[in-house]
Amino acid sequence: MSAVDERLVGRSVTVKVPATTANLGPGFDTLGLALAVYDDLEISVPADGVLSIEVHGVGEGEVPLDDSHLVIRAMKHTFDHVGIAMPAVRLVAHNTIPHGRGLGSSGAAIVAGIVAARGLLEGIALFDADQLLALATDLEGHPDNVAPALFGGLTIAWTTPTGPQHKKLLVHRGVSPLVLVPEHVMSTALARSLQPESVPHEDAVFNVSRSALLIAALTQSPELLLAATEDKLHQNYRAAAMPETDRLIQLLRAAGHPAVVSGAGPSILVLCGDPSERLVAADLVAEQATEPWQALPLAVDFLGATGTAV
Structure with a gap:
């Protein structure tokens, strides 16, 4: 030694x-x-x-x-x-x-x-x-x-x-992240195990376009965040492992909030276009969730x- x-x-x-x-x-x-x-x-x-x-x-x-x-x-x-x-x-x-x-x-x-x-x-x-x-x-x-x-x-x-x-x-100064954190945890290894080895060509093209758009939305045009946060590569495949996360994301997006899975989950990230939107999104989850979710409005x-x- x-x-x-x-x-x-x-x-x-x-x-x-x-x-x-x-x-x-x-x-x-x-x-x-x-x-x-x-x-x-x-x-x-x-x-x-x-x-x-x-x-x-x-x-x-x-x-x-x-x-x-x-x-x-x-x-x-x-x-x-x-x-x-x-x-x-x-x-x-x-x-x-x-x-x-x-x-x-x-x-x-x-x-x-x-x-x-x-x-x-x-x-x-x-x-x-x-x-x-x-x-x-x-x-x-x-x-x-x-x-x-x-x-x-x-x-x-x-x-x-x-x-x-x-x-x-x-990041554009108007972008206001909201993280919604549940009490339960999620294994990153489990989340990754649900990913398929390959995805359809059209899904790959879809994500390439949305990823490019997301850079523009986050740096220049926050009004594009809802469209820019669409995904077909990983979230749908992982949804069965975190059904409450998926259900709340669908509710948030249907109401116009750019919600996605944070990392491997189960937390939800909402990339709001302005600070006031965070309150509306947090209230929606508080009303609709079947378990407690901690709302963290973050810089x-x-x-x-x-x-x-x-």
């Missing part, structure tokens, strides 16, 4: 990472949006060399408190990438991003670990944006959630032979993950 670099002992960093919502309807595994709900973490390197983890808020009493914790795994992956032994750390996490609800909690944990490692390694190792995205994608498997968590705003993510890439776009996060040395 390699010796720990003595320069790391006593270093400390705070990390703030946003929730994300992926797909946004037609942009399957490509489009993502950062939302102003955050996990806040404090990571330090103690002199005693003992790993300790505290989790407060979401996940408290549920997530592991050893080196299998996803933040710790992401930190180790980052240290391994630069060939430096990772020291034992003290991690204190204050979590507010819901777990298992389609709001990028695993992507946020991965990004938090990578940003924490970068902060601890300041002056010892350098990381550019492409490296950060590649490291996060290694662990997450696809870049659509980790890109907005890292960089904020609306992101388009794609993969190339040399690794994942992204483009960050500014778009434009910064992405931040790490600050203490």
